Amino acid sequence: MSDTEKRETGTAFMPKFDSNGLLGAIVQDSASGEVLMFAFMNAEALAMTQDTGIAHFWSRSRGKLWMKGESSGHTLRVVEMLVDCDQDALVLKVEPAGPACHTGQRSCFYRALDGKDLRSIHPDE
DSSP: OOHHHHHHHSSSOOOOOOTTSOEEEEEEETTTOOEEEEEEEOHHHHHHHHHHSBOEEEETTTTEEEETTTTTSOOEEEEEEEEOTTSSEEEEEEEESSOSSTTSOSSSOOEEEETTEEEESOTTO
16 A cells, blocks of 8 residues: 555544655634634654643744744644645644734634625624
8 A cells, every 4th residue: 555545535634744854733612612822733743642632733934833822822722633645734633722813802703704805794793
């Protein structure tokens, strides 16, 4: 069996990092299913997440590992990790301890494209 076949149909976890050593991670509330955020993980962030059960990511802009909630306390406890077919993207199902977005919104996806403008999808918040 080729590595591609092993990766796509086997049971071994063989994450496929891109040329920058990253893979995408969609973060989803485990209770509601709401998409909370998207971030990148490198091998260290993935290992820290697996070891601690708390979501860790790689900041491309700061060039460093970071734990979600390290300054705000709004951590993301990982309940389950889903792996896509070719193992280059993850879905982290989490229990958030507060808002996931640095703006204070519960999700980073709090606006919708309306023509050429953005509108809040939670106008009462």
